[in-house]
Amino acid sequence: MRIAIASLSSIISISVVSLCAQPSQPTDFDGWMNRGVELFKAAKYLDAADAFQRAESLNPADASIHLFLGTAYMQMYIPGAQSAGNLSIAIRADVEFKRVLEINPNDGPALASLTSLSYNQAGALPGDEKIRKLEEAQEWNSRLLANNPDNKEVQYWAGVLIWAKYYPALMTARASAQLKAADPGPLPTAAAKLELLSKYGQMVDDGIAHLRRAIEIDPQYEDAMSYLNLLIRERADLRDTAQQYKQDVQEADSWVQHALDTKKQKAQSAQNVQSAPPPPPPPPEPQAGGGEPTAGIANNGPPNAVPQRIRVSGNIQQANLIRKVDPVCPPLAAQAAIQGVVHFTVIIAKDGTLQNIQVISGHPLLVPAALDAVKQWMYRPTLLNNLPVEVITQIDVNMPCGN
Secondary structure, three states, rough: HHHHHHHHOOOOOOOOOOOOOOOOOOOOOOHHHHOOOOOOOOOHHHHHHHHHHHHHHOOOOOOHHHHHHHHHHHHHOOOOOOOOHHHHHHHHHHHHHHHHOOOOOOOHHHHHHHHHHHHHHHOOOHHHHHHHHHHHHHHHHHHHHHHOOOHHHHHHHHHHHHHHHHHHHHHHHHHHHHOOOOOOOOOHHHHHHHHHHHHHHHHHHHHHHHHHHHHOOOOOOHHHHHHHHHHHHHHHHHHHHHHHHHHHHHHHHHHHHHHHHHHHHHHHHHHHHHHOOOOOOOOOOOOOOOOOOOOOOOOOOOOOOOOEEOOHHHHHHHHHHOOHHHOOOHHHHHHHHEEEEEEEEEEEOOOOOEEEEEEEEEEOOHHHHHHHHHHEEEEOOOOOOEEEEEEEEEEEEOOOOOO
16 A cells, blocks of 8 residues: 555665675664664565564564564565465564554554555455455554545545445346346346445445545546546446436546546656756766776675675666566456556566565556566576676556556
């Protein structure tokens, strides 16, 4: 969830790293805390968690260390993976965020992180288990909403979580009525509509209200427009008449167009900004001893040491891509004309496989499909001084599902 990630971004910004130099072992809370932050910068999340754990043992009453530790675990958690190790990581993250709330019950980053964690866990669960986990996510987000009613992201997630609960129930009802995905509504039987209305009617109206509020706060919030389209379109199946159904579908279509227009406006604005000439790059720093300057790679280790990990821009690393699997657009995203780019930060191992994949941003309907594709990508090993090194880079996956 972007709220949770943003809360630490001012402290933890990934940069070019070298782990050749081995600093001395810290001896106090601040030392272990700083060690953990540096390891987190290097995307060494397991080592960072160990450092934060040592700091926690020295001062367990400090809420910030529990937040850092929980965030390190959550960075290692892979949504959808059901291995025992992955599930254990999610549990440990959950425990640490809850410890933050024991110290500060209204801590925003902890509540946002628990909302995101519960939502991600729900995606891989069946039936009633999924609903229970989504309700858990709603409880955390409701606590966050109580203190942040004007936060567009919190309002947005309130709507998204309601949609995530209602949509499977509606699809089950449509299947029982032998309606295909493209078949128009409303539901043909009064009993089916009454059952859904009694359980989800007010909830759907609340979700629509939350998404409208998010758009009031940010009139260019196209993700909220996309989900507002979905909820209004799916509410149409509960209407009594074909005319009422048609009115809802027309309103939903208008939000699709609003979202597309907003994307175009943002793209045009970005293009105008990029058309300005970039500032000149800073001059490279001279090497010790008066040698030639180097650019692009930071080496904080001993002279002539090869860094274990370097940062390479996505455009440059693209040339080393030897196996690319294109994502399959989810049918729901195509139906709602949702398109966009999913951004990842990844660590490419020395053998060219992807060792760690973290979502930076992307529409929730598009992220799972993009992630499934990127997991299968392969790169040529990156060599530095003829030795393989790990690479931190960004991958941008275009998902033109709305075309």
